[in-house]
Amino acid sequence: MGRESDFLRGSLHRRSFLKASAAGAAAFAASGMGFGRALAEEGWTLALSARSLSNPYHATFAKGGEDFAKSAGLPFEVLITEGNSEKGIADIRALLARTGGKLVLNVDPNDSPDARVIVEDCQKAGAYVVTQWNKPDDLHPWDHDPNYVAHMSFDGVPNGKAMGEALIAxxxxxxxxxxxxxxxxxxxxxxxxxxxxxxxAAHPGVELLDFQAADWNETKAFEIMQAWLTRFGDKIKGVWAANDGMGIGALEALRQEGLAGSVKVTGIDGIDSAIDAVRNGEFAGTVALPHRSLKSRGAGLP
Known part of the structure; x- marks a missing residue:
């Protein structure tokens, strides 16, 4: 089976997908109420493991999980990795021990190799796990059935390209x-x-001056952008960021130099501050995904 089989991947028109997601979330919530009560009586716990709640993207995920847990009558816990794989894995192991394996976990692994360790630990404990975004290509739910329920992700190529095109335009x-x-x-x-x-590649008149990993971190993006402004000066006509948080970090550096709006930025996630920046003419664009309903769906899958 191909890599696509692992994924709930998005290629629909955004409006259609939002409608489908809302309907799916409602269905999960409705079906989960009776089932959730049964799980609650047996002492099961729902949990989310993510990088940081300071990022509005992950905060929205947490809210979706909280909403589903409340509808199902189950306790809900949030584990924060702080971008540290060892901490993320250790916290999950501690929760598995504390719950005696009666855990339904939705995890955005800090790094792809982490997913294998987490899935294997959950399977050994008798817990159920859904991974999001990151996993090795050779890690499949059907190899760890029934404990590894699903992997959820979206094809990032179209969004990355769309924001590149918007920036270039x-x-x-x-x-x-x-x-x-x-x-x-x-x-x-x-x-x-x-x-x-x-x-x-589709625009010969565009030059990628530099690419650096800011690790999804707003502060790191701010510092990199400051260094770029010193290095490249007015050669920089636009800033592409792989998520909105990094885009906002770059925008703050541009604001300090009086360049916000004249040097446009793009991001991905559709967080409120990025949408405001689009309205203010500082961002050329962002892409929104239905994070809250995805988290609710991920919590409901097991």
Whole structure:
């Protein structure tokens, strides 16, 4: 079976997908109420493991999980990795021990190799796990049935390309751009960068001045952008970021130099601050995914 078989991947028109997601979330919530009560009586716990709640993207995921847990009458816990794979795995192991394996876990692994360890630990404990975004290509739910329920992700190439095209259009079709990537081994980081590369290749007048990984981190993106402004100066006509958080970090550096709006930024996630930046003419675009309903669906899958 191919890699696509592992994924719930998005290629629908956004409006259609949002409608489908809302319906799916409602169905999970409705069906989960009676089943959830039975699980609650048996002492099961729902949990989310993610990088940081300071990122509005992950905060929205947590809210979706909380909403589903409340509808199902189950306790809900949030584990924060702080970008540290060892901490993420250790916290999950501790929760598995504390719950005696009666755990339904939705996890966004900090790095792709982490997923294998987490899945194997959950299977040994008798817990159920859904992974999101990151996993090795040879790790499949059917090899760990029934404990590894699903892997959820989206093809990042179209979004990366679309934001590259939007940025290039805002520059008039030519000029130098700089690009901020996520953790280099993360699947969405790889796919979104591939999309950017396709957009740049289609426009001979555009030069990618530099690409650096800011690891999905706003502060790191701010610091990289400051260094780029010193290094490249007015050669920079646009900034592409693999997520909105890094885009906002770059925008803050541009604001300090009085360049916000004249040097456009793009991101991915559709967080409120990025949407505001689009309205203010500082961002050339962002892409929104239905994170809250995805988390609710992920929590309900087992």
């Amino acid at each position: 805002s520059m008039g079709g030519s000029g130098g751009i700089v690009a901020l990537g996520g953790i280099l081994s993360n699947v969405p980081a790889v796919e979104r960068k591939l999309g950017l590369d396709q957009a740049v």
